[in-house]
Amino acid sequence: MDSRLTIGELAKETGTKVVTVRYYEQAGLLPVPPRTAANYRAYGADHLHRLRFIRRCRDLGFTLDQVRDLLRMSSQEDQPCAEVNRISGEHLTEIERKVADLTRLADELRRINARCQGSGTVADCRIIEALSP
Amino acid sequence: MDSRLTIGELAKETGTKVVTVRYYEQAGLLPVPPRTAANYRAYGADHLHRLRFIRRCRDLGFTLDQVRDLLRMSSQEDQPCAEVNRISGEHLTEIERKVADLTRLADELRRINARCQGSGTVADCRIIEALSP
DNA sequence: ATGCACCCTATAGTCACTATAGGGTCAAGG
DNA sequence: CCTTGACCCTATAGTGACTATAGGGTGCAT
Structure with missing residues (x-):
């Protein structure tokens, strides 16, 4: 039984693009990975698990640097996981800050957009006016 | 009275970095802008207004492409402002989508982080576990 | 043997800047 | 007059996380 995957199969299996796999x-x-006689990459189950881990982290918004750290730590099972906690916690804080920023921004844009019905000319446009400080 | 500004003064006046002004x-x-005898950029009030407009748009999260469009439209005062409305509306929709995405993501991260106190080893870490699909 | 989907490498482009190298200019103080 | 330091100039390369393109090789079915 041949458990080796081509890059295309690995990509499809993980919802990644082929070029992105090579980029990683x-x-x-x-x-x-090892190569076939024709110089094709031949992936195994370990690559599959690892790539799934990477994609999950990316979906959660971790940077590749953070993913690198998390991967390194996850392979050192006897190390304390305080560092894992710190990375994840800092990331959460950052996301919460972004949500707050964007929410404030959306409020302001809603206020700006509400002032214009889009039926007049630019000269009367309250949006342009609101953008001109 | 000399109303011309150096690039440094313009930058300070608008909260922009000098390199960013040159980039714009x-x-x-x-x-x-015109140049002085020493080849320094010499800005006027029109540049100041325009740069303030650009910065305000950027603060609101518009891309430079969108800003370019808004600038072009804001100079054609007799054109209808429906297009302005469309750009601003689409941008708001995009931001609202981002807020929703990030909120969902923060919820998930909070759930993940809550499962680990950071006192054990990586082998027992519920964060790593939760990241491994 | 021919088409087609897949694989390979290497390089450049995206966005909105930021950083660096290697210079020129100007006003103040010694 | 000379130097110091803050400012200005250009040109080029780097950031993150890919994406796109060019120019080729491989594998399988018809």
Whole structure:
């Protein structure tokens, strides 16, 4: 039984694009796989797990640097996980800050947009006016 | 009375960095200013207004492409402002979508983080576990 | 043997800046 | 007059996380 995957199969399996998989390899996130006689990358189950982990982290908004750290830590099972906690906590704080910023921004845009019905000319436009400080 | 500003003064006046002002010029957002004998850029009140407009739009999260469009429209006072309305409305929709995405994401991260006190080892870490799909 | 989908490398482009190198200019103080 | 320091100039490369393009090789079915 041949459990090796081509890059295309690995990509499809994880919802990643082929070029992105190669990018992760070159970025040092995914180990260099063995090659077939035709120089095709041949991936195993370990690559699949690792790539799924990477994608999950990316979906959650972690940067590749953070993912790198999390990967390193997850392979050192006897180390304390305080550092894992710190990274995840800081990331949450950052996201909460972004939500607050964007919410404030959306409020302001709603206020600006409400002042114009889009039926007049630019000269009367309250949006342009509101954008001109 | 000399109303001309150096690039440094313009930058300070608008809360922009000097390099960013030059970047806006090269990106075609800020008109090329006249130069002094020493080849220094010499800005006038029109540049100041325009740069303030750009910064305000950027603060509201518009892309430079959108700002370019808004600038073009704001100079055609007799044109209908429906297009202005459309750009602003689409931008608001996009931001609202981002807020929803990030809120969902923050919820998930909070749930994940709550499962780990950071006192054990990585082997027991519920964060790593939650990140491994 | 021919088409087609897939694989390979290397390079450049995206966005909105930021950083660096290597210079020129100007006003104040010694 | 000379130097110091803050400012100005250009040109080029780097950031993050990909994406796109060019120019080729491989594998399988018809």
